[in-house]
Amino acid sequence: MSTSRRRRRWLWVVLAVAVVVVAAVGGAVALLWGGRGADEASVDEAVERFRDNHDAGASGFLVPEPGVYTYRGEGTERLSVLAANQQWGPRQPVTVTATESDCWTFRVEYSTNHVQETFYCARDRALEETGGRTTQRFDFGAFAVDDTQDFTCRPPGQAIRVAASPGDSWRQSCTGRSVERATTVTAAGTNTFVGRERVRVAGSSVEADHYRADRTLSGDQTGTERSDFWYAVQDGLPLRIRRDIRVESPSPVGAVVYTERGELTIASLTPRR
Numbered sequence: 001m002s003t004s005r006r007r008r009r010w011l012w013v014v015l016a017v018a019v020v021v022v023a024a025v026g027g028a029v030a031l032l033w034g035g036r037g038a039d040e041a042s043v044d045e046a047v048e049r050f051r052d053n054h055d056a057g058a059s060g061f062l063v064p065e066p067g068v069y070t071y072r073g074e075g076t077e078r079l080s081v082l083a084a085n086q087q088w089g090p091r092q093p094v095t096v097t098a099t100e101s102d103c104w105t106f107r108v109e110y111s112t113n114h115v116q117e118t119f120y121c122a123r124d125r126a127l128e129e130t131g132g133r134t135t136q137r138f139d140f141g142a143f144a145v146d147d148t149q150d151f152t153c154r155p156p157g158q159a160i161r162v163a164a165s166p167g168d169s170w171r172q173s174c175t176g177r178s179v180e181r182a183t184t185v186t187a188a189g190t191n192t193f194v195g196r197e198r199v200r201v202a203g204s205s206v207e208a209d210h211y212r213a214d215r216t217l218s219g220d221q222t223g224t225e226r227s228d229f230w231y232a233v234q235d236g237l238p239l240r241i242r243r244d245i246r247v248e249s250p251s252p253v254g255a256v257v258y259t260e261r262g263e264l265t266i267a268s269l270t271p272r273r
Helices: 003-018 043-053
Strands: 021-024 027-030 067-079 085-087 091-098 103-111 114-123 126-139 144-161 169-178 184-201 204-219 222-232 238-249 256-266
Touching: 043 067, 043 091, 103 256, 114 144, 126 169, 144 184, 144 204, 144 222, 184 222, 184 238, 184 256, 204 238
Parallel strands: none
Antiparallel strands: 021 027, 067 085, 067 091, 067 256, 091 103, 103 114, 114 126, 126 144, 144 169, 169 184, 184 204, 204 222, 222 238, 238 256
């Protein structure tokens, strides 16, 4: 094999490793090589998509009112090579859509390059997480790399357990598969009910149940995730989200480390639609 062909082959291997996507409960992490070109996602465009594709739907117990909510926060996604990073927000449109009976999708646009959907269903005095989808894009200037990952939680995990007492915890496991790369990762760990707290929203204090998800990732990548969620007591809408993630992927040049840290909080309880 010629030197030039070897170089092209290794470049492809490195890129293929880096575009692997890792899913985790309460969230999914895309591992992509690069980190340029992310902008703030448009709330107005999210509202237009909702109007074009969804009905208003109905709210209820652990089912929030459908529509587009505005969140505010900061976050950074980094790779340990090439000084690659991209930022969240500072505004994040979050779209809630009704699906089947008592089920809904929670879609967060962290930036124009990072979208995460989580699928929930209200069942037996609990809010179950059944799976989700994450898409992410990194730009290189002359070209860009996109990847999508679908993840499934079998059996569904309980994101909220109404009967829980502070300190109670239970197991959950979800498996994600990259659509483009055919790689698989399992995120397994515990959900813990921390306790009832209050979250400031538009100058008001709103009751929320604080849950913490701790995950260990195994399979084609390894790592850890800690995600905190403050769910509105009234309807289960996440009012505040905090993420702290570290994932390693093997590559011909050594381990590539992806980190993601950030927090966002809802700005208004009234959705647009």
